C-alpha cells in the first residue's frame with residue numbers, strides 16, 4: 001500500500017508532515033527519500049509540530065542527528081531527526097545507532113535514509129519526495145504501516 005499527496009507549497013509540505021505525525025507510534029523509523037531540496041526538512045518540521053515539538057527544527061545536515069523533546073498523546077517523547085547525506089560509509093550510519101535510539105518512546109526521521117536502509121534492522125516507513133514540473137512536490141508514503149494506523153492518511157490518494 002502507498003499513500004500519495006500533492007503539495008503545492010512549502011506550507012502544504014509542512015501540513016502533510018503535521019498530518020503524518022498522527023500515524024506514528026513509539027519505535028518508528030521513517031526514511032525521508034528525495035533529491036536535494038525536495039522538501040524533506042520542511043516535512044520534518046511539520047511532523048515535529050504534529051508531535052508537539054516547540055523548539056525550531058532546522059536541517060541536521062552537519063550535525064547528522066538532533067533530538068527534540070515532544071509533548072503529545074501518542075506516547076512519543078523524543079524525535080530524532082537525522083540527515084545521513086554526508087556520511088562516508090554505512091558503518092558511520094550504524095554507529096549513529098538510530099535503530100537503538102528509537103526504542104522505548106522515541107521515533108526517528110532520517111533524511112537520505114534510503115542510502116543506508118539496511119542498517120536500521122527493522123521495518124521502516126518511507127516517504128518519497130518527488131519534484132513536479134510546477135515546483136510542487138508529490139509525497140508518497142509506503143513501507144511498514146499496518147492498516148489499523150492509516151486513518152490519518154485517509155485524505156491522501158491511495159492508488
Ligand SMILES: Nc1ncnc2c1ncn2[C@@H]1O[C@H](COP(=O)(O)OP(=O)(O)OP(=O)(O)O)[C@@H](O)[C@H]1O
Pocket residue numbers: 007008009010011012013034035036037038039040041042043059061111135136137
Ligand atoms: N511543496 C513545495 N512546493 C514548493 N516548494 C517547497 C515545497 N516543499 C518544500 N519547498 C521548498 O523547498 C526548499 C527545500 O526544502 P527542504 O530544505 O525541506 O528540502 P530537503 O529535501 O530537506 O533538502 P536537502 O536534501 O538539502 O536536505 C525550501 O525552500 C522549501 O521551502
Ligand SMILES: [Mg+2]
Pocket residue numbers: 040041042059083111
Ligand atoms: Mg534537508
